[in-house]
Amino acid sequence: MVIPALFDVEHHSYAGVGENAHGNEIDQWAAPVVKKFITWADYSTSEPSLAGHERDLVTAGILVYPPDGSVPAEWRWFGATPKPKDKMRIDGDLFEVVGQPVRADKAWFNTSILNWRINLKQVNG
Template identity: 35%
Template sequence: MIVQHETFAGTGEDSHGNEVESWGEPADVEIMAFDPGSTSEPREAGHDRVIVEPTIYLYPGTIFGPRDRVTVNGRQYEVEGETRIWEHPEGAEHYGNVVTIRRVEG
């Protein structure tokens, strides 16, 4: 499966002094698997939102940084936290890497 990965480039300022975030050009990255993960609907006063937190399993050596963006099946997510090493539970074999991504609607 191929996803689009955009590296977080940092922040700058617009002509009015407001912070502006930016990302690099999207690049195709082949992944091992996409787990659609969980969804939640926080019940906070004045909010009607859905939070989706899938997991992506990456090939060894593939690293996504915090705040990077990933587009999977036409939906854009932000990387949540750091890329972690994915090892077999019964041994030390390094299968690949794993990263949690997040999308908030509403």
């Protein structure tokens, strides 16, 4: 049984465009490309317990089928592999990619469903 990739994610690939006068990289992202993901891998938020502290951190992960998977082509990830500094927009919320995709093709259990986990974060406040 294969789980369909039904949910949309907008992938904004990082495309730094050189350095400014101070030697800092100039941030820029490519236009978003809509791709599919299977499901949330997890989703959690840490809100401070101290009054007056407004910052919270959301960590999440999504599962996607890699480009060379054995599922229908419209469910597979295509184009650029997600990388740090890329951004993903899901249901209007913008997340930043953390690290490289985690591969699940060398799992200890027997699986015929190859997938990647893309780790995401969002800092508010």
